[in-house]
Amino acid sequence: MKEGPDIARVAALLGDPARANMLTALVSGRALTAAELAQEAGVTPQTASSHLAKLEAGQIVTLRRQGRHRYFTLSGPDIVEALEVLMGIANRVGHNRVRTGPKDPALRKARVCYDHLAGEMGVALFSGLAARKLIVSDHNGVMLSDAGVSFADEFGIDLDGLRRNRRPLCRECLDWSARQSHLAGAFGAALLSRFYDLGWARRSKDSRIVTFSPKGEQSFKSLCDAPETISRFL
Amino acid sequence: MKEGPDIARVAALLGDPARANMLTALVSGRALTAAELAQEAGVTPQTASSHLAKLEAGQIVTLRRQGRHRYFTLSGPDIVEALEVLMGIANRVGHNRVRTGPKDPALRKARVCYDHLAGEMGVALFSGLAARKLIVSDHNGVMLSDAGVSFADEFGIDLDGLRRNRRPLCRECLDWSARQSHLAGAFGAALLSRFYDLGWARRSKDSRIVTFSPKGEQSFKSLCDAPETISRFL
């Protein structure tokens, strides 16, 4: 008598730690090889292979063969959405896999969390935007204010484009090191991507560290502090 | 080195068929007892008890004791959101737990799918609203048109209230019997609830069947067909 889509089957695929790690590594949108995903998940290549086979069979990821590499990507934006919602729930109920404190100071300062900015600078960005009332946060979550919309426009972020896929614009994400919120969601990701494009920052190759240039960091600071227009940064 | 919320832990809680059944039964918002949930999930009370203990420990559901009954509800709107996203994914990838064809014609005609209308009438509603351009569907999903917004207003649905919680207004849900889309999401649920309030239909006590009164069915038909104003139905 049970009808409808089989939620459990999909959820079970996301419900294994190794697989969840692989999938969150893929949220950035970049295609990763099986070996890279194995390392992300902290398992051996054999184990990863087995997990990836399941994820592919379940159409959670898609596979692109290229030479002797097999590149995996998420099969659609709905997977990102699911991961973010689950992330939000895990945050709310306090299920964090936080064990050790942050060691590397660079990591504590600015790093990538999925595809948005985390660390002290991530928290500063969140509170800065909130102080400038560009984002407003209530008990239901975060959203862009009208001022925030025009800010995004000025800053060169195509909000309409972002709205076109169903990923929510703004989400709160509890920061592991700072224990405060930073900004996730499509807008959070777009901001970080814009920082890259503007040359303010770049991502390290092997780690999650985000390195800001001196000039970039200064611009970033003004972005978070200044209540005045931001066009002079660009 | 792994940081951030523990997605896998939450997903694993949703990833068991028995638990998923219980949770989807709770999407309606009604509080259900352990025994009712056991029946929904098709397991014995002992098994249900064990599952419910896990769900409560994981803060997916909340418990309210009342006399010798224990009423369970979902712990927040984010759980509904998660279930709907997963439902969408399961639909997309074709993971349906459809086994037998629909037997009961009444069930095939109109039934409850989670908390919205499914069956032939559910499909008729979807295509009717689409034909009247009250909802528009593109590759990213469904949304209300401007005309749809004023329609909802006229029809007595508090859109602003719905928007206040984060559950998406419109979602497509593939119909089990008719193999076409019907309307899910907060708006889909609100429509069905409005049908109840208007006396057009009522839900059977023990099954998922939705029974329309003759008058109600006629009004419903006009709702789906007529391009003119709907105020005359009210």
Added chain:
DNA sequence: TTCATAGTTCGATGTTAATCGAAGCATCCG
């Protein structure tokens, strides 16, 4: 061809966890 790299399959092992029967509490009713 030979070697190295990327990835898979196979097989064995250990762990987790879902399930239900039986018995135990707790609450309400008469």
Added chain:
DNA sequence: CGGATGCTTCGATTAACATCGAACTATGAA
């Protein structure tokens, strides 16, 4: 006080599955 109902705990069974070592396949490079 029984006796019934709602639900949980205990214990045992079973099945699923995550994991990794070892061996195998496939692609590319020298």
